[in-house]
Amino acid sequence: MPSTGSRNGPRTLRPVSSWSASRAARINPSACSSSTANTPAGRRSRIRTRAKATDRSGREFDVTFQSSVFQHRVHFDLPGLRHEASDNFLELYPDEAKTARVSLARPLTPKALLARLQTGSLVDTYV
Numbered sequence: 001m002p003s004t005g006s007r008n009g010p011r012t013l014r015p016v017s018s019w020s021a022s023r024a025a026r027i028n029p030s031a032c033s034s035s036t037a038n039t040p041a042g043r044r045s046r047i048r049t050r051a052k053a054t055d056r057s058g059r060e061f062d063v064t065f066q067s068s069v070f071q072h073r074v075h076f077d078l079p080g081l082r083h084e085a086s087d088n089f090l091e092l093y094p095d096e097a098k099t100a101r102v103s104l105a106r107p108l109t110p111k112a113l114l115a116r117l118q119t120g121s122l123v124d125t126y127v
Helices: 017-025 110-116
Strands: 050-055 060-066 071-077 083-085 090-092 098-104 118-120
Touching (some): 050 110, 060 110
Antiparallel strands (some): 060 098, 083 098
C-alpha cells in the first residue's frame, strides 16, 4: 500500500474500494427498486420510505428512516416548520435504519411531525 508522510509521521492509505465493496456486497439487484435506475418517469413507482419520530424534548426529535430497497440521497423537509437537522441527505440501504436529529422552533407531537414530513430521493429530481 502506498504511504504518505504527515506531521504526525507516515500513514498508510486504504483504497476507497474496500469500504464501497463491503456496502455493494450487501445490495443485490433484486433489492434495488425500479426507480433507483434511470427509467422513464411513466414507469417509475413511488418508493415507500418508512419514518418514525421519537420525542426527545418536545422540540427535539430523532427521526429514523428505513426502506426495503436501496435509496440514494434521501432528503426530507418539514414544510411550514422552522427546523434544523443533523443530516438531510442519507443513503438508505435495504432494511437498514438511519436516524437524523431534528430540532424545531416550537413544540410539536411526534404524530404532528410525521404528518408534515415529506421525503424524496435523488431519483425524484429526474423529470
